[in-house]
Amino acid sequence: MIRRFTGDARLERVGPLRFTDDERTSLQEAAAEHGYKGESGFAADVVLAFVDGRFTANLPLSEDRRRTHMFRAQVLRALNRIGSNVNQIARALNSDLTPPDIRQRLDELHRLLTLIAEALRQPTDPREKQSA
Numbered sequence: 001m002i003r004r005f006t007g008d009a010r011l012e013r014v015g016p017l018r019f020t021d022d023e024r025t026s027l028q029e030a031a032a033e034h035g036y037k038g039e040s041g042f043a044a045d046v047v048l049a050f051v052d053g054r055f056t057a058n059l060p061l062s063e064d065r066r067r068t069h070m071f072r073a074q075v076l077r078a079l080n081r082i083g084s085n086v087n088q089i090a091r092a093l094n095s096d097l098t099p100p101d102i103r104q105r106l107d108e109l110h111r112l113l114t115l116i117a118e119a120l121r122q123p124t125d126p127r128e129k130q131s132a
Helices: 021-033 039-052 060-093 102-121 126-131
Strands: none
Touching: 021 039, 060 102
């Protein structure tokens, strides 16, 4: 249903939205089917209905964001545990009970933390999973 004009014109712009030719054609057809003269008002009403919770959709983007959030939370928990271990190592280094191979172990820990940081810095590409 088209929203009734209440006298409040939409003046703020968001975008521009970009579509492929096929997506734009689908959008125009959907807008026309619902009685809209153009696709911008239709797109605005759909977005606002989604934001207001009047309908929901399983968007791949929201699922990707949820997975990313869960992954980052797991990484933060693991890093917190590593931080506790580093504090224990620092305490041991400041005592007389330092193991003789501690430098080698710290170098290995540093190498592993560097690898983790590099992996987290790289953007994930869902297409890589499909080709693997």
